[in-house]
Amino acid sequence: xxxxxxxxxxxxxxxxxxxRNDQVLFEQLNLNxxxxxxxxxxxxxxxxxxxxxxxxxxxxxxxxxxxxWNNQSTSSLPEYFENISFVxxxxxxxxxxxxxxxxNLMRSMATASDIKSDxxxxxxxxxxxSDVLSRLLSAGQKRKLALAxxxxxxxxxxxxxxxxxxxxxxxVVFFETLIKKHIARGGMLxxxxxxxxxxxxxxxxxxxxxx
Amino acid sequence: MFTAxxxxxxxxxxxxxxxxxxxxxPLIFFVMVISLFPLAIGDDKVLLQKIAPAIIWVTALLxxxxxxxxxxxxxxxxxxxxxxTLLKVPLSLLVTAKITAHWLITGLPLILITPLLAVLLYLPxxxxxxxxxxxxxxxxxxxxxxxxxxxxxxxxxxxGVILSLLILPLYIPxxxxxxxxLQNTVQGxxxxxxxxxxxxxxxxxxxxxxxxxxxxxxxxxN
Numbered sequence: 323x324x325x326x327x328x329x330x331x332x333x334x335x336x337x338x339x340x341x342r343n344d345q346v347l348f349e350q351l352n353l354n355x356x357x358x359x360x361x362x363x364x365x366x367x368x369x370x371x372x373x374x375x376x377x378x379x380x381x382x383x384x385x386x387x388x389x390x391w392n393n394q395s396t397s398s399l400p401e402y403f404e405n406i407s408f409v410x411x412x413x414x415x416x417x418x419x420x421x422x423x424x425x426n427l428m429r430s431m432a433t434a435s436d437i438k439s440d441x442x443x444x445x446x447x448x449x450x451x452s453d454v455l456s457r458l459l460s461a462g463q464k465r466k467l468a469l470a471x472x473x474x475x476x477x478x479x480x481x482x483x484x485x486x487x488x489x490x491x492x493x494v495v496f497f498e499t500l501i502k503k504h505i506a507r508g509g510m511l512x513x514x515x516x517x518x519x520x521x522x523x524x525x526x527x528x529x530x531x532x533x
Numbered sequence: 534m535f536t537a538x539x540x541x542x543x544x545x546x547x548x549x550x551x552x553x554x555x556x557x558x559p560l561i562f563f564v565m566v567i568s569l570f571p572l573a574i575g576d577d578k579v580l581l582q583k584i585a586p587a588i589i590w591v592t593a594l595l596x597x598x599x600x601x602x603x604x605x606x607x608x609x610x611x612x613x614x615x616x617x618t619l620l621k622v623p624l625s626l627l628v629t630a631k632i633t634a635h636w637l638i639t640g641l642p643l644i645l646i647t648p649l650l651a652v653l654l655y656l657p658x659x660x661x662x663x664x665x666x667x668x669x670x671x672x673x674x675x676x677x678x679x680x681x682x683x684x685x686x687x688x689x690x691x692x693g694v695i696l697s698l699l700i701l702p703l704y705i706p707x708x709x710x711x712x713x714x715l716q717n718t719v720q721g722x723x724x725x726x727x728x729x730x731x732x733x734x735x736x737x738x739x740x741x742x743x744x745x746x747x748x749x750x751x752x753x754x755n
Contacts, residue, residue: 381615381754404621412612418548430540431620455551471616 326508327478329405330357331392333378333510338387340373347373348531351387355510357478360501360524363514365531371514372411374531375483378512379408404432407477409485413468417457421448421467424456425474432475442473445496461488469497472504480504482513494519537622538630545634548607559600560642566592567650578655585654586664586715593643593668594675594704598697600639601679604631605687605750614750625747629739632673632680632746640672663718667711670731677742678703684749707734 335353339346347370355361363371376382378389380396380403389396396402415424425439443449446466448459456464465488472480480501486494498520501511505524549556570588574581608614608631617627644665651661682700686692714727 379615379619381618383755400621403619406619408615408619410612410615412610412615414612414616416544416548416607416611416613418551419544423544423547427540427544428616431537431616431622433621 327357327476329401330478330508330510331402332356333479334390334393335378336388336390338374338377338389339385340370340377340382341385342370342373349386351531353529355512355527357508357510358505358525359510360505360521360526361510361512362521362526362528363512363531364528365514369531371531372483375408375410375481375512375514379403379406379481402479405477406479406481407472407475408481408483409468409471410481410483413464414471415456415464415467418455420453420455421459422452424467425470428471428474432477435474435476437473442470445473446470446493462490462493465489466493472500478507478509480509480511480513482511482515484514484516486515486517486519534622534626537620538626541627541630542634545631546637549634549638555603556600556638559596559639560646562599563592563596563643564646564650566595568653571653582655582657583719585651585656586660586719587712588654589647589650589664590667590671590708590711590715593672594708596643597639597672597675597679598700598704600635601676601683601696602693604635604680604683606683609687609753614754618751618754623747624750625743628680628684628746628750629743632676632743635680636673636676640668640676643672644668660715660718663715663724666728667714667731670728670735671707671711674707674731674735674738675704677738678707681742681745681749684746684753686753687750688753707731710734 333353333355335351338351338353339349341347351374353361363374365371373382377384391399391402416427419427421443422439425442429439440449440452443452446469448463448466451459451463456467459467469485485497489497494517501521502524504511567588570584571581605614608617618624620627647665647668648661651664656664679700682696685699686696689695710727710730714724714731717724717727
């Protein structure tokens with residue numbers, strides 16, 4: 323049993339609304355997420371899943387409503403944002419840096435976890451590529467490197483937008499296991515995915531966004 | 534906090550080193566434009582001497598504008614910017630690391646190559662020293678002001694024209710004080726007042742621009 327996360331809390335989304343180009347994406351949305359559980363967002367393309375995740379990460383401003391962390395509004399709570407590990411459509415890795423340089427950069431920017439860079443690279447199968455420029459990686463390899471961000475920090479709140487795009491089966495299994503460990507340590511996860519993903523045994527809340 | 538700052542600085546310098554061709558472009562523009570003037574004007578030493586400070590300053594200003602485009606573009610497009618907003622270190626501090634790197638890559642080489650170009654334009658030694666001093670005080674201001682504009686327009690597909698309209702008016706005070714300082718030196722007067730003003734503008738830019746840049750980047754992400 324690995325040690326539990328120290329910084330955790332309950333996330334509440336209250337009456338959240340989001341418009342885009344004068345169209346309603348969602349209105350009066352209410353959500354709850356407690357430590358040690360998963361929220362699985364469902365919905366068609368364009369139903370506002372990504373927008374919701376971006377609002378939760380503070381990249382986008384909500385048109386109405388509030389996000390609460392332990393009953394405190396997150397707008398005045400920098401600790402909430404520091405505790406987020408986000409992997410979105412964009413990988414957030416630099417093409418001109420090598421695999422290892424990218425990893426070390428992720429680590430040096432945040433509260434680093436105990437795991438060594440070499441160990442992470444071995445686990446995601448990029449150890450032999452550690453000195454290769456990220457530009458030369460395949461789409462799936464880049465995705466794995468982006469997801470390695472989750473292992474480099476001690477953040478307890480993960481926000482994943484279509485995390486398994488272009489991953490091979492073995493890697494999907496690896497990251498599913500990683501998610502299970504994360505939840506067992508008291509972490510929280512919000513994700514969207516059009517891939518079948520196996521989260522059996524985890525407390526998963528499904529939430530459907532529809533237009 | 535300082536680790537993150539120096540990591541971003543190191544990262545940007547490394548990336549610049551690996552994309553040399555892009556970085557060297559503004560510098561080549563600077564050298565080419567300035568070396569075309571003696572060819573176009575001919576061997577009129579007095580005229581060249583007279584307009585040399587203006588030529589160098591206007592070209593430096595345009596070269597800086599040319600180099601700005603990439604300042605936040607790649608971070609915006611590959612998602613690094615999103616990740617930066619989630620860090621403990623405030624974005625306003627991280628952008629100062631990026632701008633420092635940008636100035637070291639684009640501003641500093643301009644200054645270093647200026648003495649050579651000054652010889653080409655028959656500029657006397659004393660004026661050359663003053664020219665270097667004004668560039669040293671002025672180019673960081675240009676980078677800082679330009680970064681505000683680029684942060685506002687990074688999300689736009691065709692931001693180029695708006696960018697020039699936004700930042701060129703803000704560049705004009707720097708240009709005026711710099712060329713005034715040089716005129717004074719040429720005529721044998723003291724340029725202290727102009728230099729003090731340029732320093733004041735630089736200090737103002739250093740203290741205010743990072744917050745404006747961070748806010749503008751968040752607007753661009755939204």
